[in-house]
Amino acid sequence: MMRRGEIWLAHMNPTTGAEIGKVRPVLILLAQRYLDAGSPVVMVAPLATQYWPGMAALRVAVSKRDRLLKESFVALEQMCALDRSRFGDVRLAELSGNEMQTVDRQLMVMFGMVIPSH
Numbered sequence: 001m002m003r004r005g006e007i008w009l010a011h012m013n014p015t016t017g018a019e020i021g022k023v024r025p026v027l028i029l030l031a032q033r034y035l036d037a038g039s040p041v042v043m044v045a046p047l048a049t050q051y052w053p054g055m056a057a058l059r060v061a062v063s064k065r066d067r068l069l070k071e072s073f074v075a076l077e078q079m080c081a082l083d084r085s086r087f088g089d090v091r092l093a094e095l096s097g098n099e100m101q102t103v104d105r106q107l108m109v110m111f112g113m114v115i116p117s118h
Contacts, residue, residue, distance in 0.1 A: 002028050002035050003094070004028050007026065007062075007094065008026060008028065009090070010023070010082055011086045011087075012086070020048065025046070026047065028042060028043075028044055029045055029079065029103075030043040040084060044082055045074050045075060046074075046075050046080075048075045049071065049072055050073075055075075058076045060106055067090065067093060074103060076103070
């Protein structure tokens, strides 16, 4: 059973253009009520190991833990909906409440719902 804030492996291919690909960890973003209701697609943000300073406002650092073997960054600019068939069977890790608050705050900034603090 997936939970919002967990990290799972997902098959991101095929891709088009600048979309992020490969089999990679993704952060589950969909609200728990929709996951529990069996939504056939799940909103996720993939994780990447490369840090791009120009994308700093859209990247949230995640330290390695549990089955997440590398320091990573949640790539919010690559957020997408994936069919449930694209996911593996095992949860890799979970973000803390504070980390999810950071993700949520950055999502709100990204969508223009709040003005970023300096």
